[in-house]
Amino acid sequence: MKFSFTSDQQQFAAGLREMLEREFTAAHLRQVWETGAGHDAALWSRLAEMGVLSMMLPEADGGMGGSFVDTILLIEELGRAAVPGPVIETMTVGALALAGTPWAAGVADGSVAVTAALMGERYVPHTAVAGVVLLSDHDSIRAIETSQLQLTEVEGIDHGRQLVTLAGTETAGVFVGSDRETATDAGSLAAAAYLLGLSSRMLAIAGDYARDRRQFGQPIGSFQAVKHLMADALLKVEFARPAVYRAAWSHATDSDTRARDVSMAKSLASDAAQKAARSALQVHGAIGYTWECDLQLFMKKAWALMPAWGSASYHRRRVSDAVLGPR
Amino acid sequence: MYLTPRQIRYAPMDLTETADEQAFRAEARAWLEANVPSAPLPSFDTAEGFELHRQWEAKLYEGRWSAVSWPVEYGGRGADYVKWLIFEEEYWRSGAPGRVSQNGIFLLGPTIIEVGTPEQKARFLPAMAKSDEIWAQAWSEPDAGSDMASIRSKAALSDDGSEWIINGQKIWASRAAWADWCFGIFRTDPESSRHKGLTFILMPLDTPGITVRPIAQLDGDTGFAEIFFDDVHVPIENTLGGVGNGWSVAMATAGFERGVSLRSPARFNVAVDRLIKLWIKIGDPDDDTMRDAVTDLWMQAEGYRLHTYMTVTKLLEGGHIGSESSLNKIFWSEMDVRAHELALQLLGPDAERIDGPHERWVDGFLFSLSGPLYAGTNEIQRNIIADRVLNLPRG
Numbered sequence: 001m002k003f004s005f006t007s008d009q010q011q012f013a014a015g016l017r018e019m020l021e022r023e024f025t026a027a028h029l030r031q032v033w034e035t036g037a038g039h040d041a042a043l044w045s046r047l048a049e050m051g052v053l054s055m056m057l058p059e060a061d062g063g064m065g066g067s068f069v070d071t072i073l074l075i076e077e078l079g080r081a082a083v084p085g086p087v088i089e090t091m092t093v094g095a096l097a098l099a100g101t102p103w104a105a106g107v108a109d110g111s112v113a114v115t116a117a118l119m120g121e122r123y124v125p126h127t128a129v130a131g132v133v134l135l136s137d138h139d140s141i142r143a144i145e146t147s148q149l150q151l152t153e154v155e156g157i158d159h160g161r162q163l164v165t166l167a168g169t170e171t172a173g174v175f176v177g178s179d180r181e182t183a184t185d186a187g188s189l190a191a192a193a194y195l196l197g198l199s200s201r202m203l204a205i206a207g208d209y210a211r212d213r214r215q216f217g218q219p220i221g222s223f224q225a226v227k228h229l230m231a232d233a234l235l236k237v238e239f240a241r242p243a244v245y246r247a248a249w250s251h252a253t254d255s256d257t258r259a260r261d262v263s264m265a266k267s268l269a270s271d272a273a274q275k276a277a278r279s280a281l282q283v284h285g286a287i288g289y290t291w292e293c294d295l296q297l298f299m300k301k302a303w304a305l306m307p308a309w310g311s312a313s314y315h316r317r318r319v320s321d322a323v324l325g326p327r
Numbered sequence: 328m329y330l331t332p333r334q335i336r337y338a339p340m341d342l343t344e345t346a347d348e349q350a351f352r353a354e355a356r357a358w359l360e361a362n363v364p365s366a367p368l369p370s371f372d373t374a375e376g377f378e379l380h381r382q383w384e385a386k387l388y389e390g391r392w393s394a395v396s397w398p399v400e401y402g403g404r405g406a407d408y409v410k411w412l413i414f415e416e417e418y419w420r421s422g423a424p425g426r427v428s429q430n431g432i433f434l435l436g437p438t439i440i441e442v443g444t445p446e447q448k449a450r451f452l453p454a455m456a457k458s459d460e461i462w463a464q465a466w467s468e469p470d471a472g473s474d475m476a477s478i479r480s481k482a483a484l485s486d487d488g489s490e491w492i493i494n495g496q497k498i499w500a501s502r503a504a505w506a507d508w509c510f511g512i513f514r515t516d517p518e519s520s521r522h523k524g525l526t527f528i529l530m531p532l533d534t535p536g537i538t539v540r541p542i543a544q545l546d547g548d549t550g551f552a553e554i555f556f557d558d559v560h561v562p563i564e565n566t567l568g569g570v571g572n573g574w575s576v577a578m579a580t581a582g583f584e585r586g587v588s589l590r591s592p593a594r595f596n597v598a599v600d601r602l603i604k605l606w607i608k609i610g611d612p613d614d615d616t617m618r619d620a621v622t623d624l625w626m627q628a629e630g631y632r633l634h635t636y637m638t639v640t641k642l643l644e645g646g647h648i649g650s651e652s653s654l655n656k657i658f659w660s661e662m663d664v665r666a667h668e669l670a671l672q673l674l675g676p677d678a679e680r681i682d683g684p685h686e687r688w689v690d691g692f693l694f695s696l697s698g699p700l701y702a703g704t705n706e707i708q709r710n711i712i713a714d715r716v717l718n719l720p721r722g
Contacts, residue, residue: 001341001348002339002340002341003342003640004340004641004644006339006340069340203717207718210719221719221720222720222721222722226713227709227717230717235658238654239631242636243626245340313619319622320621323622324621
């Protein structure tokens with residue numbers, strides 16, 4: 001029994017965090033929002049060059065050949081920075097489904113971004129910036145180049161996650177796999193890890209504000225009401241964390257309890273993100289309710305990802321089927 | 328069983344048990360199956376129950392299961408934390424009695440092992456492991472509850488320096504009604520205030536000048552007591568961790584209590600398993616709200632288990648538990664209350680019966696309500712998290 005990450009895994013994540021703190025600040029994220037680019041092409045190349053995007057892609061495809069355990073801390077860091085674009089889709093679902101296909105090399109070198117709609121999504125995220133979209137027919141997965149599809153834009157709340165509806169999907173694309181559940185579990189788990197990082201960031205932003213902002217002659221963070229609000233949010237985040245890490249192990253080892261463990265992770269991480277966003281906003285008071293306040297960039301990402309890849313209640317039901325028996 | 332730096336660097340996460348861990352689990356399970364009393368013992372907060380629990384502890388000691396994580400020389404097995412958790416899982420799963428020795432074996436024992444003198448280790452640990460001596464804790468005072476640093480009970484040095492002479496009053500001293508010894512912190516520097524000038528002292532509860540007045544708790548049993556000290560003479564050798572260091576010694580004990588040892592996850596996994604069985608037996612299959620609530624509880628108990636395994640791996644790799652132990656204390660105590668509330672809700676009209684047919688959930692409910700109050704209220708824990716984990720300014 002050893003429930004920890006190796007120093008290599010931790011160092012790689014720490015390196016990614018440093019890079020993102022330096023090269024992808026909230027100001028960069030705001031720029032992506034304001035230009036309507038949907039992602040940051042320079043950052044994407046940087047992530048490809050570091051091997052982040054291809055961590056789960058087999059070495060034979062030019063990837064790093066890592067497992068979900070090697071990848072989970074990286075996704076958490078991407079969430080902490082609210083990296084825009086189809087990053088979790090490409091790294092996990094994309095790398096798994098496109099291994100061994102002609103697109104794999106593009107995933108590794110950053111030239112092919114991948115998005116996915118494998119759970120009956122009405123709106124498909126990131127399609128405008130992705131080269132390939134993965135769709136499902138029952139349990140099988142098809143890969144379609146987005147250039148073959150008609151996209152109709154839909155405006156969502158998170159401008160780092162542009163949405164479209166798709167037409168022309170009926171016959172297009174090629175079969176790339178028959179294990180939809182492994183793919184959707186990968187997407188759900190990646191979303192959970194990303195939400196964990198986002199939650200930590202929102203609490204960090206709220207903590208900075210609570211130390212800085214003074215009322216009644218003292219920092220608002222010295223008031224017990226504020227302390228307890230933030231402590232409760234931290235509690236949710238810190239007890240979602242081991243569930244996310246365990247699900248990574250279950251996915252990596254194809255455990256019998258993978259479905260339950262992934263759903264537990266997504267359910268807890270979604271609830272934690274909701275609590276973190278709500279608490280961080282409350283700590284900020286009126287300034288948090290402005291467009292200017294960076295907190296909104298992170299809250300909106302959280303609100304968009306909470307229902308994505310299965311909502312907390314969808315996943316809770318999946319856990320209850322495993323634990324209490326099917327309804 | 329500690330990992331070397333090289334293993335830490337290269338050993339990947341592995342959530343399966345090693346062959347050695349599996350063998351340890353099998354050994355514990357077999358012993359418990361053969362030895363756990365077939366009927367529950369009376370509450371250890373009654374005179375009769377206390378002695379029966381003491382006998383059970385002696386039996387545990389004979390099998391060398393009373394203090395598995397202690398060094399072998401003091402009656403333990405030198406088990407690492409993972410094995411300790413495995414033992415706890417088997418222990419609670421077996422339906423074995425509650426641990427009347429909790430204060431000693433899980434709180435004071437590790438502190439003595441860490442800061443005690445060789446003489447103190449030899450004097451106290453074996454008797455503690457056998458439960459020849461059962462310990463009460465004496466922290467709180469009438470005016471020092473959550474604000475523990477305002478302790479006023481005094482210990483003054485005798486003229487020849489060989490004894491402490493103690494005067495004052497402690498309250499909410501758990502197990503004190505029937506225990507043999509107590510440990511607590513006392514103000515040894517009369518000029519001091521707050522966290523300074525306190526000293527950690529051990530003494531037998533039958534020392535002349537000590538009066539123990541049991542307090543009936545919410546369930547009517549006397550699980551805690553007031554302790555009055557009137558010119559109580561205690562040998563200076565019973566000072567633990569040095570004169571004036573009482574606060575830091577106590578905090579080491581309290582941190583351990585909150586962090587790992589006080590409520591091992593197995594207790595909650597077993598309680599939630601019972602809740603699930605109850606739901607399957609009497610729950611309304613169409614009641615999705617209750618189904619979701621039971622599932623949430625399962626996730627919390629499982630989350631707590633996983634969190635603990637992460638914590639002990641960190642300890643085994645040379646890390647430390649800091650103030651984040653306060654997170655654990657809030658988490659398990661509130662989860663425990665919630666589990667029992669749900670069970671009572673499921674039981675409906677049977678919930679209020681204290682002689683009821685459903686495994687005495689109401690007793691557990693009353694007990695669970697003490698969790699958010701003791702070992703530092705959950706409000707104090709939230710302050711600690713805010714100040715030391717989130718680095719918010721002190722109020």
